[in-house]
Amino acid sequence: MDTYSFARSQELFVRAAEVIPCGIPGHFSPAPLVPPTAYPFFAEKGTAAHFTDADGNDFIDYMCAYGPMVLGYDNEVVHDAAARQRKLGDTLGCPSPVMIELAEKLTSMIAGADWAFFAKNGGDMTDYATMIARAATGRPLIVAIDGGYHGVSPWMQGLGHHGVIAADVAGFVRIPWNDPAAFERVLDEHAGQVAGFIATPYHHPTFADSELPAEGYWQRIRGLCDKHGVVLIVDDVRCGFRLGLRGSAEFFGFTPDLACYCKAIANGYPISALVGTEAMKGAVAQVFYTGSYWYQAVPMAAGLACLAELERLDAPARMQEYGRALTAGLQRLADQHGYELKVSGVPSMPYLRLTDDPSMMLHQRWCAECTRRGAYFTSHHNWFMSCAHTQEDLDRTLAIAEDAFAVLEKSPEGQRGS
């Protein structure tokens, strides 16, 4: 099987580095991609579950733009709805009526959601949720999970990261995932000081296996929040609409006070949302929060169309099914080649790891060999399934993965780790 070359991506990267710090900053940075020479850096075009890079290479995309692509790139239904709204207006001086329709749609879909508020970034909503929890309770502290990702604000990054000072994290206490006893200890030690608890529906750190909530975990957290008057915030930015259309909290059997959405709302059109219960509405109204493009109507129209499509396609079930077939197929191939491929998280957002080499080098090598053959696999982050992935994509992906396993075996690094 031929492997791709990335000459134009690399040229573009050199050009980018002249005028953009890091060339490509943030989560699209090639820095965690090992070896970077196996990865495309710039994309030219997206169609369905595929994208074409700057060198004309075609990829079956398992990152889905790190989540926003949920129906497939260049989805006609979403584009048409967006185009209809664009003919009317987009960023205007007042909101467009479509804002109400989208709020009505989200509150009708998501369990326990009585209202919705719109912004641009997922982090806009996780930041806002912490402010609302403080306003609602008059208390300062927010409890979060060690290694939990909620965006890039200083408190989210944590002390030790560049640009973060001690005051940024003074209002936050971190506890381990799946440890309600630790939460209880914080509630005791900081009695009457805890405003909110924030976590993702399950734990999906980078460079580590995902961890689902233990049996009864969320019910215990919900009970402790109720007992102590703490606002329960779910950060559904990454998982939202990939576990269930009524929200990931409903999927795990509990109701949060506030839930943050972003990536999958509008198939890549930029919008995020906070939803919550009637009891929170007064506190939300108190906390001023706004942005220059937050009333942009086109992403709202795109969101309405995208959510309707997700319902029509029973999207979470479809993505879970594809993810199960994909990961089972990959595990079978790994087994045939004498490796163990561990799959964690949920099938629509699986985190994969070849366990045979604890250094991750073998796993990185395998992901890289798949990517340079056309199956875009990153090695350190959960993947994302979409509704656009087809049986043909699956068959091709498994053929690529098999080829990559065969290449691993031929190299000294392909030997099982100690």
Added chain:
Amino acid sequence: MDTYSFARSQELFVRAAEVIPCGIPGHFSPAPLVPPTAYPFFAEKGTAAHFTDADGNDFIDYMCAYGPMVLGYDNEVVHDAAARQRKLGDTLGCPSPVMIELAEKLTSMIAGADWAFFAKNGGDMTDYATMIARAATGRPLIVAIDGGYHGVSPWMQGLGHHGVIAADVAGFVRIPWNDPAAFERVLDEHAGQVAGFIATPYHHPTFADSELPAEGYWQRIRGLCDKHGVVLIVDDVRCGFRLGLRGSAEFFGFTPDLACYCKAIANGYPISALVGTEAMKGAVAQVFYTGSYWYQAVPMAAGLACLAELERLDAPARMQEYGRALTAGLQRLADQHGYELKVSGVPSMPYLRLTDDPSMMLHQRWCAECTRRGAYFTSHHNWFMSCAHTQEDLDRTLAIAEDAFAVLEKSPEGQRGS
């Protein structure tokens, strides 16, 4: 002259309030609009310098979506560039090459800009700039201006606002505008602790006159920053490209280390940018910062087209000229009717106030009477000019304003204040 009715806007607002806290939250809230019955709440369509509200009323728009609309709503040149990019890809798994082109464009346009970084909100960039200043200096404190607006993060809102705790503002010191001696005192009192100074190019608070920099103000601030190794940050989110195409700092004769842009980059397509000097590039590269939609290619293509149009039209000069004609005409009318209309700020972003009534009620009444006749004037915020405003718009606006003055005189509130 007939006045508008807003029955459908009001119906929609009631419907919105069911599913959105405050109905319309943030800076689009009707709350500061007095009386709210004179204002539209929902917009259906925008064209050139006009928008049509939910009741079908047509307005000459002097808020320009609070800044993003700079070339006119529904601008074909920007839409076409966006559409061409959309056919390729928008939110993909890698950046598109257009990101490099936009960075090259901004660095070639803006004086002292050696690189660019892209996000969504203006506040993304002001927050990031403070993190970079701290990373670059290893110091904690940021000096900002009393009443200066930089977005809605807790530190930007300040203690006393709902949801803000003491730790949020612990790393910030506020000083008055136009007071370099106050900055000097902070530098003395917190020797070796000040990382950055952030301010808008001139002071444009809400509910108060705008204040331009005093002669030599920025040069003195620049000198103090140089002397003490402090990072000088200009928040050009609101003024950017309405004073000069080489940046508002150049307009006032100095060079910042970092400058934040947003509103006018892409005529309403959602993008913000941080630019800065070569000396800052290393610190930027250190501070991780990212968002789900920050690599979205369509707003970048729109930005390239918008910036080229701004250059072609010599946009700042055009907007300043329209603003001068508008404000001079309004002042002449005020004078003829026995009122004093004070104009502050710059002509492309004037802040207006009828001084005859210190309570602002007379001014609010006049703005409302203009708005309900089709000239969209808010009473508490600077207005925005665009390149799409025409002589016909100006003539119509002045006719409306005259009619509004005549109405004021007929009412008891129209008498000069004490």
